[in-house]
Amino acid sequence: PLEDAESGCGFCLKGPAALSREVRGVWSPAMGCIWIGRFCSSFAFLCLFSTYAFLIRDAFGWGDAQFGGILAASGIISACVQFL
Numbered sequence: 001p002l003e004d005a006e007s008g009c010g011f012c013l014k015g016p017a018a019l020s021r022e023v024r025g026v027w028s029p030a031m032g033c034i035w036i037g038r039f040c041s042s043f044a045f046l047c048l049f050s051t052y053a054f055l056i057r058d059a060f061g062w063g064d065a066q067f068g069g070i071l072a073a074s075g076i077i078s079a080c081v082q083f084l
Contacts, residue, residue: 048074 052070056062 045078 049071053064053067056067056070060066
């Protein structure tokens with residue numbers, strides 16, 4: 001069982017200290033800013049899914065079909081922006 005773990009991530013047999021050294025080798029202030037920015041961007045996009053349906057229903061009286069169209073359009077636009 002433990003021998004099989006070595007074929008995975010490689011840190012299972014080396015212990016948590018090896019993982020800590022690896023993280024310290026990757027971490028920098030610039031990388032931290034990128035990680036935080038990516039988290040905030042993903043969090044905002046996921047909040048769209050959970051709150052926008054209530055907003056458009058209450059404000060405009062729209063239903064599920066319109067919400068689905070908005071989500072499809074936002075997904076296509078996001079994909080296009082990522083290609084730029």
